Amino acid sequence: MTERPARRDDLATLQSIELAAGELFREIGMTTVAEHPPPALQVLEHFQQDGRAWVSVDAEDRPIGFVLVELIDGAAHIEQVSVHPAHARKGLGRALIDHVDGWAAARDLPGLTLSTFRTVPWNAPYYARLGFRELADEELTPGLRGVLAAEAALGLDPADRVCMRREVASLGR
Template identity: 50%
Template sequence: MRIRLATRAELPALQDIERAAGAPFRDLGMPEIADDEPPALDELERYRRAGRCWVAVGEGDEGDEGDEGDEGDLPAAYLLAEPVDGALHIEQVSVHPRAARRGVGRALLAHAADRAREEGLTALTLTTFTDVPWNAPYYARLGFRPLPEADLTPGLRAIRATEAAHGLDRWPRLCMRAPL
């Protein structure tokens, strides 16, 4: 598996990854999340141009090893991030179900942490669902800790307000932080 910046031509594939990765929310009684539209192409392009849209490639479907073609170069997952108040905020990390449970999300987060350190940022932050097994409990296993409301930076408060306006607060959410 390799992690690299996304190409412009791959942006529609990232939308497909987002749709596929969102489908399991339906089984948790969160159909609104499963049906939520992925980021628009112009938004993905903004992250890409800023150098903050990374893809994991080389995680083709089972049995693809040794096949001719470029399946191994298709993105299996992606991560979007941007600096917020001295930290690199993980806006989105999505892994296609065909690549789930292989450490792809962990590798993307480690890559983002390396880039953040290079930029002199002090932490990774994210917002996530509290009770979704592949959300807050997963990030806690990777070293992220919940941030109490009183410790939210102005940028994180603005992100949470935008999420609330989008209806995400229908389910418990929190901010998490991992120091670098």
């Protein structure tokens, strides 16, 4: 498996990956999350054209996972990382995040941030194993507060959302 920049012809596949990954939430009773539509093609195209979308591909160069990145308050914010469940637990998510780490280092960005579910095992606990730490309320930047507010407006329970950060591991390499 390898990572590469997403191409325009990958975008519909990214939507399919997101839908398949969302089904895992249904299995733990989070039907609203499972039924949330994937990002629109225009949204994915924006990330792709801006050079902030990468895919993990199989031996036939077909996307099986992806990551989307925003720039928020001087950090590389992982907007979305999804791996198709048929390819889960093989280190693809970690590899995509490490790819973003290298991208951020090349741009002298000091950290990676994300927002996620506090209690879902493949969310906050997983990111903690990858070196992310939960940000205390006073550490939240205006942009991260905006992310949490937008998520709450979509109906996500603020009590179960958390922002996390890890310093760019490859900075200075």
